[in-house]
Amino acid sequence: MSISSERRAPGTMTGRDAFMSNIASRLGRRTPSQTPPERPFKGAPEFYTERRMTQEEHIEQFMANWTALSGKVLVVSEAEAPAAVAAYIRQICEEHGITRITRWEHEELIALGFDGPVREAGIEIVPWRGDGADGIEPGPSPSGEGGVWQQRERLLRAAETCRLGIVWPDYAVSSTSSLALFSHGGKGRSVSLLTDALLAVFRADQLVFRIGEAFEQFKQRYPDAVDMPASLNLITGPSRSADIENDLTIGIHGPGKVHAVIIR
Amino acid sequence: MSGHGNTAVDERIGSGLKSRTKHALNDEFLRKAVAFTTDKLKNGRLQAMDTFGDWEAWRERGRAIRSHTIANLDYYLGQFADNVVQGGGNVYFCKEGKDAVRTFMDIAERNKAKLVAKGKSMVSEEIHLNQELEKKGIEAIETDLGEYILQLARETPSHLIIPAIHKNKQQIAELFTDASGEHFEPETKVLAEYARKKLRNYFLEADIGLTGCNFGVAESGSITLVSNEGNGRMVSTLPKVHVVVMGMERLVPTFEDLEVVLNLLARSATGQKLTTYTSILTGPRASGDLDGPEELHVIILDNGRSEQLGDPIFQEVLNCIRCAACLNVCPVYRHVGGHTYGSVYSGPIGAVLTPLLQQDMKEAGSLAYASSLCGACYEACPVKIPLHDMLVHLRHRKVKMKLTSLPERIAFKSYQTIFGNIKLYKLATKSAYYMQKPLVRDGMIKAGPPPLSGWTQSRFMPMLPKQSFRDKWGALQQELASRRKEGGKR
Amino acid sequence: MKVSLFVTCLADNLYPEVVESVARILTDYGCEVDFPEAQSCCGQPAFNSGYQDEAREVSRQLIRAFEHSDYVVSPSGSCAGMVHHFYPYLFQDEPEWAAKAEALVGKMYEFSQFLVGVLGVTDVGASFPHKVTYHPSCHGMRLLGVKDEPMQLLSAVADIEYQDLPSRDDCCGFGGTFAIKMADMSEAMVCEKAANVCRSGAEVLVGTDMGCMMNIGGRLNKEGKPVRVMHLAQLLDEGRAKR
Numbered sequence: 001m002s003i004s005s006e007r008r009a010p011g012t013m014t015g016r017d018a019f020m021s022n023i024a025s026r027l028g029r030r031t032p033s034q035t036p037p038e039r040p041f042k043g044a045p046e047f048y049t050e051r052r053m054t055q056e057e058h059i060e061q062f063m064a065n066w067t068a069l070s071g072k073v074l075v076v077s078e079a080e081a082p083a084a085v086a087a088y089i090r091q092i093c094e095e096h097g098i099t100r101i102t103r104w105e106h107e108e109l110i111a112l113g114f115d116g117p118v119r120e121a122g123i124e125i126v127p128w129r130g131d132g133a134d135g136i137e138p139g140p141s142p143s144g145e146g147g148v149w150q151q152r153e154r155l156l157r158a159a160e161t162c163r164l165g166i167v168w169p170d171y172a173v174s175s176t177s178s179l180a181l182f183s184h185g186g187k188g189r190s191v192s193l194l195t196d197a198l199l200a201v202f203r204a205d206q207l208v209f210r211i212g213e214a215f216e217q218f219k220q221r222y223p224d225a226v227d228m229p230a231s232l233n234l235i236t237g238p239s240r241s242a243d244i245e246n247d248l249t250i251g252i253h254g255p256g257k258v259h260a261v262i263i264r
Numbered sequence: 265m266s267g268h269g270n271t272a273v274d275e276r277i278g279s280g281l282k283s284r285t286k287h288a289l290n291d292e293f294l295r296k297a298v299a300f301t302t303d304k305l306k307n308g309r310l311q312a313m314d315t316f317g318d319w320e321a322w323r324e325r326g327r328a329i330r331s332h333t334i335a336n337l338d339y340y341l342g343q344f345a346d347n348v349v350q351g352g353g354n355v356y357f358c359k360e361g362k363d364a365v366r367t368f369m370d371i372a373e374r375n376k377a378k379l380v381a382k383g384k385s386m387v388s389e390e391i392h393l394n395q396e397l398e399k400k401g402i403e404a405i406e407t408d409l410g411e412y413i414l415q416l417a418r419e420t421p422s423h424l425i426i427p428a429i430h431k432n433k434q435q436i437a438e439l440f441t442d443a444s445g446e447h448f449e450p451e452t453k454v455l456a457e458y459a460r461k462k463l464r465n466y467f468l469e470a471d472i473g474l475t476g477c478n479f480g481v482a483e484s485g486s487i488t489l490v491s492n493e494g495n496g497r498m499v500s501t502l503p504k505v506h507v508v509v510m511g512m513e514r515l516v517p518t519f520e521d522l523e524v525v526l527n528l529l530a531r532s533a534t535g536q537k538l539t540t541y542t543s544i545l546t547g548p549r550a551s552g553d554l555d556g557p558e559e560l561h562v563i564i565l566d567n568g569r570s571e572q573l574g575d576p577i578f579q580e581v582l583n584c585i586r587c588a589a590c591l592n593v594c595p596v597y598r599h600v601g602g603h604t605y606g607s608v609y610s611g612p613i614g615a616v617l618t619p620l621l622q623q624d625m626k627e628a629g630s631l632a633y634a635s636s637l638c639g640a641c642y643e644a645c646p647v648k649i650p651l652h653d654m655l656v657h658l659r660h661r662k663v664k665m666k667l668t669s670l671p672e673r674i675a676f677k678s679y680q681t682i683f684g685n686i687k688l689y690k691l692a693t694k695s696a697y698y699m700q701k702p703l704v705r706d707g708m709i710k711a712g713p714p715p716l717s718g719w720t721q722s723r724f725m726p727m728l729p730k731q732s733f734r735d736k737w738g739a740l741q742q743e744l745a746s747r748r749k750e751g752g753k754r
Numbered sequence: 755m756k757v758s759l760f761v762t763c764l765a766d767n768l769y770p771e772v773v774e775s776v777a778r779i780l781t782d783y784g785c786e787v788d789f790p791e792a793q794s795c796c797g798q799p800a801f802n803s804g805y806q807d808e809a810r811e812v813s814r815q816l817i818r819a820f821e822h823s824d825y826v827v828s829p830s831g832s833c834a835g836m837v838h839h840f841y842p843y844l845f846q847d848e849p850e851w852a853a854k855a856e857a858l859v860g861k862m863y864e865f866s867q868f869l870v871g872v873l874g875v876t877d878v879g880a881s882f883p884h885k886v887t888y889h890p891s892c893h894g895m896r897l898l899g900v901k902d903e904p905m906q907l908l909s910a911v912a913d914i915e916y917q918d919l920p921s922r923d924d925c926c927g928f929g930g931t932f933a934i935k936m937a938d939m940s941e942a943m944v945c946e947k948a949a950n951v952c953r954s955g956a957e958v959l960v961g962t963d964m965g966c967m968m969n970i971g972g973r974l975n976k977e978g979k980p981v982r983v984m985h986l987a988q989l990l991d992e993g994r995a996k997r
Contacts, residue, residue: 008551013349013354014357015363027335033342148379175537176537212519215522218519225546226351230553234538234542234544236536243413244409244436245452246426252459252460252493252495254541
């Protein structure tokens with residue numbers, strides 16, 4: 001899955017020379033080094049990177065960690081998946097009185113075919129694509145007509161009024177119960193950020209043990225940094241804060257209710 | 265009852281240290297809150313270390329990666345900057361805080377910005393950016409909940425990770441009530457809901473999102489932001505312009521290395537396996553993206569950091585990953601909290617970093633005395649910075665720069681003379697026995713003139729016995745000889 | 755086995771009985787104990803206050819005093835820690851003295867470290883029927899690596915009722931000149947430590963550093979608390995004499 005062929009134009013660099021010369025001279029070099037330094041090792045210790053798990057162990061680990069963070073998780077078979085996911089979405093919406101949801105414009109999510117059943121239950125769907133908010137009232141702006149928010153894309157404003165976001169992570173990490181989401185096009189960051197609740201659907205074979213493996217895959221897919229997605233998000237449970245007298249609040253800026261469906 | 269006001273900024277660091285200490289020690293709520301918070305975070309870390317396993321191996325790896333990066337900072341920073349620019353971001357190298365502030369103001373002006381939404385950034389506080397924005401009439405809102413509370417109270421953070429631990433629910437409710445005109449009960453749920461709605465509006469309306477950078481990844485020019493709340497994601501996704509202010513040392517070479525520091529950071533800071541949100545941002549929005557910033561600006565700040573490069577003792581201080589594990593084990597911090605340090609950085613790391621970055625041994629250098637040198641900080645540091653040794657070396661620097669008092673210098677010169685010569689030593693200790701007599705009550709010294717009064721204000725002291733060990737050695741020798749004759753263990 | 759006593763300026767002048775206990779126990783386990791009179795102080799008071807040049811000169815005295823010793827044993831983890839951790843640094847620019855410093859480091863031990871690690875003794879045949887709690891020396895633990903030895907020795911004492919000390923590893927607030935220079939901070943720390951000692955229910959507080967003991971004991975005395983404060987060597991010596 002390659003990203004748009006249009007690369008961003010390079011940006012500007014200011015104040016580099018004096019700054020870097022200073023650093024180099026303090027480190028005992030006449031000019032800033034251009035050669036990659038020798039490294040006897042890189043990254044995590046081998047006893048960690050060499051660990052292997054079976055798929056069942058991955059599923060078990062992910063579930064244990066996710067639920068410990070107050071997340072909910074469902075494991076379904078490939079055959080059950082479309083119906084189960086549609087039912088789950090309807091259940092979540094009913095439980096929390098949700099009438100508008102947003103989802104990634106992602107072939108796997110589309111293939112599950114839940115759009116129909118969800119709309120039938122009277123729930124509006126804002127798919128993350130350019131025309132996704134057509135025919136939908138985007139929602140009010142805090143500072144009214146002249147405000148900054150009013151001038152943002154219709155889609156973004158519509159997504160902001162949705163209370164459930166659905167994504168298909170690129171990878172899921174079992175040791176930390178993290179979802180790895182690479183942004184691009186129909187895989188918008190806002191979908192996993194703006195809503196009260198988050199639902200992630202993925203296949204069991206997308207599970208890896210450690211975040212480093214997700215990074216490895218990321219680098220393999222995009223060996224050239226200029227092609228990298230603008231955002232790689234690792235999401236590990238619900239948004240939280242203990243800033244009010246050490247009292248834990250779940251769900252402050254990001255989704256407070258997190259759900260996962262793992263397809264075996 | 266705001267308590268701390270702006271004493272942290274108003275008074276000079278060293279000369280205000282004693283009064284801020286007294287103030288903090290008299291604040292019962294603060295002491296309870298600090299002790300509770302640090303215990304909670306420390307225990308979280310200890311548990312996480314246990315379950316993760318092989319913690320020493322991880323620490324050593326963390327140390328090695330960070331030390332390697334700093335020792336080759338010219339290479340990695342250059343690689344990082346090149347990659348940011350190639351990826352469509354703009355890089356500004358700023359030697360001093362005021363350069364960074366000016367750079368930010370230029371960006372704000374170009375964008376006719378009226379509102380800046382800030383993620384948590386210690387560096388932005390280091391350069392006093394908020395004050396400058398206020399002067400120019402640009403509204404800057406702190407979106408980290410703890411920082412938002414402090415902003416309303418017009419106070420400075422008292423802890424690196426949980427900035428407003430010195431505020432209780434009642435005080436927070438009052439702040440929100442004053443700010444909004446609505447009445448709020450001191451209940452967490454209610455207060456959090458208000459903050460959520462209020463800050464949401466700021467996220468949506470902000471012209472610029474400002475964040476720090478937990479780790480830059482040199483091989484790709486990526487910016488890593490971690491947050492539990494999600495505000496870091498908000499301010500780097502919604503506004504059209506994203507400005508990153510980062511300390512020049514906040515780098516790792518590769519994604520492989522990023523895995524190590526992310527694991528160390530989360531576990532050391534709060535005991536979590538990973539912070540809820542870890543965002544690795546590479547460039548502004550890609551074409552085809554329907555959200556994300558149009559512009560990315562990365563301000564790389566020196567502000568005293570390069571002074572530590574090439575220094576065999578202090579270069580390692582740049583390894584710090586800002587986890588605050590040292591704060592959570594420091595017995596001094598535990599009792600006095602963050603404001604006592606009079607600086608953006610508090611606790612053991614603050615006591616070392618502040619005089620070094622500010623290049624001020626006179627005032628800030630006094631922070632080096634705010635430690636019993638117990639070494640708990642070194643033990644807790646996930647990248648093995650020998651903070652306890654650095655404090656001693658800072659004290660040495662103060663002496664070398666002749667910044668210590670004349671009586672003290674004379675005292676230690678006398679110490680050298682007396683303790684360096686056995687005859688004088690024996691004479692001095694004998695006289696001490698006689699000189700103490702006026703002070704002895706019931707076989708103890710309960711009060712004395714300065715500097716002894718520093719001890720006796722809270723403790724008794726034993727009196728020197730007539731016979732020192734030296735005096736008793738003769739008799740002991742004989743006793744030991746007969747013990748040996750009686751043969752072996754009894 | 756020839757062992758030289760590094761008595762420390764503190765024990766020499768304030769707690770001679772502690773060193774006497776050390777000497778007795780070492781003698782009973784086959785050591786020929788001597789006391790090189792030329793010793794005074796490890797230099798820590800000056801070094802920790804930033805006066806490295808002054809500390810260096812006093813350190814030379816100590817190095818000279820033990821130049822011909824095979825083993826050097828100290829009742830203080832803090833003072834032995836000073837030698838181990840900072841003497842090589844202090845003399846790094848003087849190759850001849852650097853070598854001497856390294857030599858001293860190689861033969862310098864804290865008392866419990868020596869008893870358990872070198873003499874291989876964990877049970878000294880003592881009986882001490884009292885409620886006892888133990889406070890570890892920060893420098894002993896973190897500079898010298900004395901971790902389990904004191905507890906190993908205490909656990910082997912017959913009839914002892916060991917009480918856990920809450921927040922055991924927290925510093926007591928002594929820190930040498932810190933106690934006087936930052937008197938308020940030190941007071942806060944020693945008050946908490948003393949309160950924890952009382953909370954433990956112990957009648958006796960034992961430790962491996964007389965600096966700590968003087969500090970905590972001094973606070974307990976001021977509070978009028980009837981807790982006896984002693985060095986590990988004293989406890990073991992007394993416990994053996996009873997048997």
